[in-house]
Amino acid sequence: MTTGGTTWQKLLRLGAVLTLVVATAGCQLFSRGVTISDPVIDTPGPPTGESTIGAREHPRVVAAYGGVYEDRGAERAIARMVGRLVAASDNPAQSYRITILNSPVVNAFALPGGYLYVTRGLLALANDSAELAAVISHEMAHVTAHHAIARLKRAEATAVVSRVVANVVDDPERQKEALASAKLSFARFSQIQELEADAVGVKTLSKAGYDPYAASRFLKAMAEFSNVVSARGAGDQPDFLSSHPTTPERIVKARNAARAINAPGFGERGRDAYLNSLNGMLYGDDPREGFVRGRSFLHAGLGIAFTVPGDFTLENSKEAVLASNGSGTALRFDGTNVPASMSLADYLRSGWINGLISESVRDTEIAGQPAATASAVAEGWSFRIAALRANGATYRFIFATREPTQSFDLAFRTTISSFRMLSGRERAELRPLRVRIVTARQGDSIDRMAARMAGIAPDRRAELFKVLNGLDDDSELQPGMLVKIIAE
Incomplete structure (x- = not known):
């Protein structure tokens, strides 16, 4: 995916990253x-x-x-x-x-x-x-x-x-x-x-x-x-x-x-x-677009993965992977085209970041891959940006908040540090989620069935199971009843 500098100048100037994260979810990277x-x-x-x-x-x-x-x-x-x-x-x-x-x-x-x-x-x-x-x-x-x-x-x-x-x-x-x-x-x-x-x-x-x-x-x-x-x-x-x-x-x-x-x-x-x-x-993300599994994003085709902190909700959208927490911090992860001859530090200085703090640009490594980080401030928003190269592609992490606290910096560092390359075995074992129809047996309960759900955050399994099956808190599963679960 190619993201033009003009578009990103507007996004960063308007602080639209946060709005984008809160308003969107799951499609392709x-x-x-x-x-x-x-x-x-x-x-x-x-x-x-x-x-x-x-x-x-x-x-x-x-x-x-x-x-x-x-x-x-x-x-x-x-x-x-x-x-x-x-x-x-x-x-x-x-x-x-x-x-x-x-x-x-x-x-x-x-x-x-x-x-x-x-x-x-x-x-x-x-x-x-x-x-x-x-x-x-x-x-x-x-x-x-x-x-x-x-x-x-x-x-x-x-x-x-x-x-x-x-x-x-x-x-x-x-x-x-x-x-x-x-x-x-x-x-x-x-x-x-x-x-x-x-x-x-x-x-x-x-x-x-x-x-x-x-x-x-x-x-x-x-x-x-x-x-x-x-x-x-x-x-x-x-x-x-x-x-x-x-x-x-x-x-x-x-x-x-x-x-x-x-x-x-x-x-x-x-x-x-x-x-x-x-x-x-098929349920949830298309395999060609990568997978959200709890707080992790994994893409078998690209061979990459990263994990967001525990208070973040992660979503896979058409233009990017997006996340936000309850404290007003938003994350965007996407890919962009950068000439191989251009250093990542020079890319960060190339004018697509509005309000860039020039002295904040640093060359570094992430997961053994060449990378660069920077900070920016624009229209009341604070940004932390990282760009890295892996497998011939360039990726960006962009964090945005109106209140740049220590936890904001920690979330940024923790997330970019979690970026890693998937092993061949991990890539081969990644499977899409699918709707599976199973028959309830004697003694099966909502919680027991919900525990069989894969790829769903544990704290959301029971509620999602009930909604997917038209059940409420007082419902009981009867032996022989067909129900939907989400499984790999």
């Missing part, structure tokens, strides 16, 4: 080519103007979300339900193209013309066919109601208002009020669309013979999953909640919509068949 394959489901229908927009944007969506995820079990699970939902929808003649995206983010969305997307992260969170059908019927409702086009036009109008206000209104406070009002209006407009799609989706769900309460159940699961998993997205991949806000009111409305149609117990859930279709599905 280095950019790579993406092969675009055909969508999983393609229902017939005449081309429209909206489908032209969808076709134009489809390759960009696929590339941004790591490509198409191919899994015959997941594809069959979707294929079994999509025909029923189309037949039960408000417009059975509408054409749909459904793509499974290779992303751990929990997301689903629609483009104009019937282009629907679900991520493998969302498939892993759903607990039965009805919950997945609820997501798809919701997105189909957006298509039949032409919400995407309406939202695009509203967004364009909001942007025009913002430009006019910025150009015409001299009073900064009036500017702020007018812009806030425009944004609030757009947010309300979007919320109304979501509630409308919920209502239509629940009706379609029930008409197709699925449990209509699955919609409220999955909305609740997504909210709980967001609380358990620290990250809300993957780099430039927003999660479902960023565009589909889940509030208690929305969950209640979805439940009331289901209650108005049928009493609980009506409709198909298809739990066991759906769970079996997930067995072996």
Whole structure:
């Protein structure tokens, strides 16, 4: 991955490293080519103007979300339900193209013309066919109601208002009020669309013979999953909640919509068949993008690893590996192109670091590899930077904080000192995480099952196990019950 100096000057000047870390999570470390394959489901229908927009944007969506995820079990699970939902929808003649995206983010969305997307992260969170059908019927409702086009036009109008206000209104406070009002209006407009799609989706769900309460159940699961998993997205991949806000009111409305149609117990859930279709599905980071294992990042392809201090939460994003702690310190680790003829100290002095303290630049070694370190101060932010060469590549550690205490320096030194080269055996033994479907036996408990989870921080295993399986604190595992665990 190549990171330009201009971009980094802006990042460092604005102190945006911290914002980036808090707001993003899991995808890839280095950019790579993406092969675009055909969508999983393609229902017939005449081309429209909206489908032209969808076709134009489809390759960009696929590339941004790591490509198409191919899994015959997941594809069959979707294929079994999509025909029923189309037949039960408000417009059975509408054409749909459904793509499974290779992303751990929990997301689903629609483009104009019937282009629907679900991520493998969302498939892993759903607990039965009805919950997945609820997501798809919701997105189909957006298509039949032409919400995407309406939202695009509203967004364009909001942007025009913002430009006019910025150009015409001299009073900064009036500017702020007018812009806030425009944004609030757009947010309300979007919320109304979501509630409308919920209502239509629940009706379609029930008409197709699925449990209509699955919609409220999955909305609740997504909210709980967001609380358990620290990250809300993957780099430039927003999660479902960023565009589909889940509030208690929305969950209640979805439940009331289901209650108005049928009493609980009506409709198909298809739990066991759906769970079996997930067995072996990739979970979390794609192997090509490296692995987060607790507080360590390991990349078999690059042959490198490092570990962050115990109070840091580590995430793997599209542009970099990111981490932050509860004290306002953020970390970014990435790769960059530096000419072999240029020393790392000269690279640090080459102008891409805003506020560089020249006398702080030091040549050193990290894990026996040539390296250089430096400090910088800009716009109230303090930075500690390290650059190192390993296996012909150049890597950067960048720490940022507004309060440069001794613990900040210690976290920086501890992290860069942990950098190491993986042995051939370690690289060969690294395995991706996968969803495994196992059968509960007599005496199995939530804690016992959670202890079998791999690649998950110990303090998050039980909560993640409960969320992934739709369980609460009072739930008990029954012998013969199928459950999801995450294993290598």
